[in-house]
Amino acid sequence: xxxxxxxxxxxxxxxxxxxxxxxxxxxxxxxxxxxxxxxxxxxxxxxxxxxxxxxxxxxxxxxxxxxxxxxxxxxxxxxxxxxxxxxxxxxxxxxxxxxxxxxxxxxxxxxxxxxxxxxxxxxxxxxxxxxxxxxxxxxxxxxxxxxxxxxxxxxxxxxxxxxxxxxxxxxxxxxxxxxxxxxxxxxxxxxxxxxxxxxxxxxxxxxxxxxxxxxxxxxxxxxxxxxxxxxxxxxxxxxxxxxxxxxxxxxxxxxxxxxxxxxxxxxxxxxxxxxxxxxxxxxxxxxxxxxxxxxxxxxxxxxxxxxxxxxxxxxxxxxxxxxxxxxxxxxxxxxxxxxxxxxxxxxxxxxxxxxxxxxxxxxxxxxxxxxxxxxxxxxxxxxxxxxxxxxxxxxxxxxxxxxxxxxxxxxxxxxxxxxxxxxxxxxxxxxxxxxxxxxxxxx
Amino acid sequence: xxxxxxxxxxxxxxxxxxxxxxxxxxxxxxxxxxxxxxxxxxxxxxxxxxxxxxxxxxxxxxxxxxxxxxxxxxxxxxxxxxxxxxxxxxxxxxxxxxxxxxxxxxxxxxxxxxxxxxxxxxxxxxxxxxxxxxxxxxxxxxxxxxxxxxxxxxxxxxxxxxxxxxxxxxxxxxxxxxxxxxxxxxxxxxxxxxxxxxxxxxxxxxxxxxxxxxxxxxxxxxxxxxxxxxxxxxxxxxxxxxxxxxxxxxxxxxxxxxxxx
Numbered sequence: 053x054x055x056x057x058x059x060x061x062x063x064x065x066x067x068x069x070x071x072x073x074x075x076x077x078x079x080x081x082x083x084x085x086x087x088x089x090x091x092x093x094x095x096x097x098x099x100x101x102x103x104x105x106x107x108x109x110x111x112x113x114x115x116x117x118x119x120x121x122x123x124x125x126x127x128x129x130x131x132x133x134x135x136x137x138x139x140x141x142x143x144x145x146x147x148x149x150x151x152x153x154x155x156x157x158x159x160x161x162x163x164x165x166x167x168x169x170x171x172x173x174x175x176x177x178x179x180x181x182x183x184x185x186x187x188x189x190x191x192x193x194x195x196x197x198x199x200x201x202x203x204x205x206x207x208x209x210x211x212x213x214x215x216x217x218x219x220x221x222x223x224x225x226x227x228x229x230x231x232x233x234x235x236x237x238x239x240x241x242x243x244x245x246x247x248x249x250x251x252x253x254x255x256x257x258x259x260x261x262x263x264x265x266x267x268x269x270x271x272x273x274x275x276x277x278x279x280x281x282x283x284x285x286x287x288x289x290x291x292x293x294x295x296x297x298x299x300x301x302x303x304x305x306x307x308x309x310x311x312x313x314x315x316x317x318x319x320x321x322x323x324x325x326x327x328x329x330x331x332x333x334x335x336x337x338x339x340x341x342x343x344x345x346x347x348x349x350x351x352x353x354x355x356x357x358x359x360x361x362x363x364x365x366x367x368x369x370x371x372x373x374x375x376x377x378x379x380x381x382x383x384x385x386x387x388x389x390x391x392x393x394x395x396x397x398x399x400x401x402x403x404x405x406x407x408x409x410x411x412x413x414x415x416x417x418x419x420x421x422x423x424x425x426x427x428x429x430x431x432x433x434x435x436x437x438x439x440x441x442x443x444x445x446x447x448x449x450x451x452x453x454x455x456x457x458x459x460x461x462x463x464x465x466x467x468x469x470x471x472x473x474x475x476x477x478x479x480x481x482x483x484x485x486x487x488x489x490x491x492x493x494x495x
Numbered sequence: 496x497x498x499x500x501x502x503x504x505x506x507x508x509x510x511x512x513x514x515x516x517x518x519x520x521x522x523x524x525x526x527x528x529x530x531x532x533x534x535x536x537x538x539x540x541x542x543x544x545x546x547x548x549x550x551x552x553x554x555x556x557x558x559x560x561x562x563x564x565x566x567x568x569x570x571x572x573x574x575x576x577x578x579x580x581x582x583x584x585x586x587x588x589x590x591x592x593x594x595x596x597x598x599x600x601x602x603x604x605x606x607x608x609x610x611x612x613x614x615x616x617x618x619x620x621x622x623x624x625x626x627x628x629x630x631x632x633x634x635x636x637x638x639x640x641x642x643x644x645x646x647x648x649x650x651x652x653x654x655x656x657x658x659x660x661x662x663x664x665x666x667x668x669x670x671x672x673x674x675x676x677x678x679x680x681x682x683x684x685x686x687x688x689x690x691x692x693x694x695x696x697x698x699x700x701x702x703x704x705x706x707x708x709x710x711x712x713x714x715x716x717x718x719x720x721x722x723x724x725x726x727x728x729x730x731x732x733x734x735x736x737x738x739x740x741x742x743x744x745x746x747x748x749x750x751x752x753x754x755x756x
Contacts, residue, residue, distance in 0.1 A: 188632055195676035333634045338671030346668045350661035 053415075053456035054463040055449055056111035056145055056424040057104035057441065058301060061097040063121035064431045065089045071323030072379045077122040078185040078330035084121075093124060094131075096434060101135055103438065104142065107445035111143035111176065113301075113424055115247075116150065118182075119189040122329055122429075129163045136171035144171055147247040147266060147301075147424075148178030152200035153190045158227055160204070161211040164242070165234040173237040178245045178266070179205055181254075185330035187337045195339025198253065200224045212241040243464055245299060245422065250278050253342055259285035259293065262470030264422060266299035269326075269398050272417060272494050275300070276484040279418070287480040292472040294483065295461040299422030302414065303429070304400040306407055306443040307436065317401035319430020320393075321386040396494060404447035411448065412455050413492075417485055421463035423452070499534050499547065501557075506577045512557040514549040517542025522754070523578065523586050524549045525594030528618075528630065528674040529639070530556070530666060532654045536743040541751065545587075550577065552594075554673030556666050566677055567593065567619065568685060571600030578608060587754055589613040592711065592736065593674060593683065599719070603691035606698040613750055614719065615703045616736050618683040620692075622714025627683050630710065631675055635659070635667045644707040644735035651740055693722040700726040701753040705734035705741065727753065 066084050074080045101112045112135065116128040125131060132144050144167065154160060168175040181201050187194040203222050210220075216231030236242055247266040248254040258265040259282045267275045279298060286293040303320055307313035320326075329335075341349070393399040397414060400407050415423065425444055427437055474480060499516025516534060522545040526532070531551055538547060553573065554560035564570050574597060578584050587610050590598035595617025602609055618627055630638050639655050640646050659667075692698075700723045704716050720726050729749045734741035 191680060193675060193679040194631075195672050195679065333632050333637065338631055338668065338675040339673075341668075343669075346665055350664040350668070 053295070053420070053453070053461040054110040054143070054422045054465070055452065056113045056143075056301075056422060057101070057109040057427070058113035058115070058147070058424050059097065059100065059427045059437075060115065060117075060122060060429060061093070061124040062429050063090065063124055064093065066121055066323070068323050068383075069379050071328060072382050075324075076328050076331040076334070077323060078120045078189075078334055080121060090124065097124070098131065098134055098138070100434075100437065100441070101142075102139060104441060104445075105139045107441060108449065109142060109425075109445065111145045111422075111424075112139070113145040113147050115147050115180075117329075118153065118186045120185070120329065122326075129167065132167050132175070133163075133170065136167045136174070139171075139174075141174070143174050143176050145176040145245060146178050147245065148180040150180050150182030150186060151204035152197045153182035153186050153192045155190075155192060155200065155204075155224075157204035157207045157225055158211060158230060158232065161208045162232045162234055164208075165212065165232060165236045168236040168238055168242050169234060171237070173242075175236070175238070175242045176245055177242045178247055180247060181340075183330065183335075184337050184340050185334035187340060188334060193339070194337040196224060197340055198342065202257075209241065212236055245464070247301070250274055251345070252278065252281060253344075255282050256285050258282065259297075260289065262286075262289075262291070262297070264297050264299050264464050264469055266301055266422060266424065267418070267420075269300075269302050269426065272397060272414075272489060272492075273486075275418060276486050276489070279483045283480040283483045286470070287474050287478070289470075290474055290476065291470045292474040292480055293469075294467065294472060295419050295421035296464045296467045296469045298418065298420045298483065299424065300414065300418050300420040301424035301426050302398065302400055303426045304407065304411070304440075304444065305428040305432075306402065306404055306440045306448065308403060308439070308443070310402045310406050313402045313406075316428060316432050316436055317399070318387065318390055319428055319432050320399055320401075321390045322430030324382075324386060325389075325429065327389075397492065404443050408448055408451050411452060413488055415452065415455060415461065416459065417488055419459070419461060419484055421461055421466075423456075499538075499542070504550075504577065504581065506573065506580060509553060509559060509561055511553065511577065512551040514547065514551065516547045516549075517544075518546050519544045521546050521548055521583055521586055523583065523588040525574065525588065525590035525598050526552065527592035527594050528670060528678070529642075530670040532740075535650055535654065535740060537739045537747050537750075540743070540747045544751075545754070548581075548583070550574065552670075552673065554669065554676065556669040560673065560676075564677060566685070567596045568600045568604075568688075570677060571597040571604065574598075575601050575605065575608060584608045585610040587611045587613075589615065589750065590617065591615045591739075593618050593678060595619060596678075596683065596685075596688075599688060599692060600685070602698050602700070603688060603695050606695035609698065611754055612698065612700045613703060613753060614700060615739065616705065616708055616711040617702070617715065617719060618678075618711055619685060620689050620715055620718040620722075621681070621684040621686070622712050622718055624714035624717070625712030627712065627715065628710045629682065631671070631679070635664070635671070638671075641709050642736040643741055644705065644709075644733060645741065648741050650743065651737070654740070689718060689722045692719075696724060698723055698726075701750070702726055702728045703738060703746070703749060704728075704730055705736060705738040706730050706732045707734060708736045710736040729753075 114128040116125040117123040220227040245264045246258045255278045283293040305317045503510040551557045595614040596619030599619045731738040739746045
């Protein structure tokens, strides 16, 4: 099993009331941006990733978002390029480049090849569709999001593997001279790990391409459902999915004591947390979701399959924003949510002694080949962030590595995803263990 | 209440849902970006002397999406083919908002296709003053409400009031998705349209707007007026983007006068 370190690199200098007033991080005016603090933080976060390597994490993961202080990675390939040069052994995982938002797959192929070359083959690249709000930010037509994602991906794989020059005439992209000189260090190309928030289309697409699918802190029951969907699709294609096909990322924060961890961990709901990423009108732009997802949304607005908070789904239909203007009331609500996500095991907070059994339970249920620690959000100090990393690395990771061996969780470098053949007509073996879910009051 | 029925007409392999109602000289109607809202008062009144032909736009649920239609000019070309194949031209037409955009593209390509053309709060030309409201970063309900100056307008309530049913929600999402697919960029306008429309000599057009339209600014009407020779302009005071619903009586009077002039 690979253990990875991830942070959204949050901008930590906004008055929470401003986020609450705006009812989201996205669309908050950049007049609140302080370039001195941002300069310090960009450098700090690069140092933090170096520290992760030093502590023994197998991989460091980056992502990007646009126009959003929730994540300072706006062009993560820039950060990845620097890390390629200043780190030595960790894998640099991109989760992932938003292909429809960037709209230039040939340039993407060149950028990533350079990063893979500079790092001498440590790049793991992944792709995403980009958040709903980012379709607005980048003027990317949401109705073509999925088509552009698929086409850009297929083009990049060709650009890396088919000797040039050649001409490309696609539906959304057109190139009269494809011949990137810089090609990836790894052959035929870097591994791709695909992050997602439980879109069935993405899960099937991953299974078809034999790419590991990384669940981004998704609810455990639905995650098991999607794992099964992946395994069923894999079975149709003649292979048995296993831990090498799955990864899981979860917000985790560790401190010396449970009390301190709980206090600092509240920053996960700072400004509304993940659910305040963008307002409903920016979350689901027209055409962004498949017809199937829209049917689901129309008939089951409380469902979680779209990976969107049920309140947000309801607001999307009703057009009503939360009416609260008393921010203390809002904070109280957010804090009740903070406890709820801990109860759901979607947020792991505590001392090493407390978090180890919880994390082992996640490994037992989901059986991922990749496990990603998402360090704390919000306004936590550098010192507390680094303490969390150190405790995870020194006290938590050794236990998890032992446990992963015990329950046999190979990663995608130990066993090629899709390499375990499955005879036609034979049912796939289980890819998760739902046993503990009922005991946890979950399903 | 006039009789109306829904039928289908095959255009280039696509079964286009077509609402037909009333009797008399045909009147081709292009609905707006939210889809056909249903047969309402103004339809009923004009159906006494005109036969409505209302195609339901491809991609709007009932008529399947046509993949090659990627712009409003493509959509206009599709409707032009429909008119040719149904031997309808030259025809009177009335088109609303984004439907007006498609109709303007048709007129720019072949003004002889229309005998008279009514454009109600048409999109399609970037206004010199103001901006066409960005409807895509709005929830459906916010968008709908922005289309009228007074949300208590009875007929607006009849059409859009009450709890939104799953079928309505799905229909709106289909409409928004298709409108975004073909109108996202440049946003609900075509830079070449005014130049081509300027060359559409002989086009008879009436431009109708509500004085309180929050979706299509007066600048759009001014730009249309600038490039269509002899276009008439009618402004209905105190109403928004749906003058046909907010002040049906005045709307009917204006349109009837024009179509019979």
